[in-house]
Amino acid sequence: MAGIVGSAIAGEAVRRLSSLLSGEEGRDRETSEIKVDRVEMAVLKLETVVTMSEDWQITHAPLLRWKAKLKRVLKEGKGIVRSHRSNTSRSNMSNSFPRRMARVAKRFVPFSRGSTRDADDDLTDSTVRRFERIADGAYDFFQFVRCGGGRLRIMMFLPRDGNW
Numbered sequence: 001m002a003g004i005v006g007s008a009i010a011g012e013a014v015r016r017l018s019s020l021l022s023g024e025e026g027r028d029r030e031t032s033e034i035k036v037d038r039v040e041m042a043v044l045k046l047e048t049v050v051t052m053s054e055d056w057q058i059t060h061a062p063l064l065r066w067k068a069k070l071k072r073v074l075k076e077g078k079g080i081v082r083s084h085r086s087n088t089s090r091s092n093m094s095n096s097f098p099r100r101m102a103r104v105a106k107r108f109v110p111f112s113r114g115s116t117r118d119a120d121d122d123l124t125d126s127t128v129r130r131f132e133r134i135a136d137g138a139y140d141f142f143q144f145v146r147c148g149g150g151r152l153r154i155m156m157f158l159p160r161d162g163n164w
Helices: 002-022 028-052 059-091 098-107 125-146
Strands: none
Touching: 028 059, 028 125, 059 125
């Protein structure tokens, strides 16, 4: 049983190593580019809502905290998109065999010191979903700001003659 497990682990390690060395990880880059585009769209939504809310005078403390949170997430999202774009352009310019070997070696060292993380590590599916979820919630923030931060009042107008 241990031989089968050891053989499976060794086979997977060889497969990953050969795909990294041959440069076949481009398929993952396409998905990471799509992730970056999704985060970038969420950042644009956040930026639009925050910019539009700057024109309105907000006095309610919860809305001010919500706005500060949106600004922090906006700054974080811009940093992620910027770092990923710069790392992608740098890796495209210098995609030599020795650099790929160094990247493979870094991945096999489980607890290394220093910053050896790629931009793809920062951009997981949960991170992308988080930015999209916050960007969707930003519309609710804008609706509260637009309506004065209070509850929406529904006014019913009944006809005077009593006929519905």
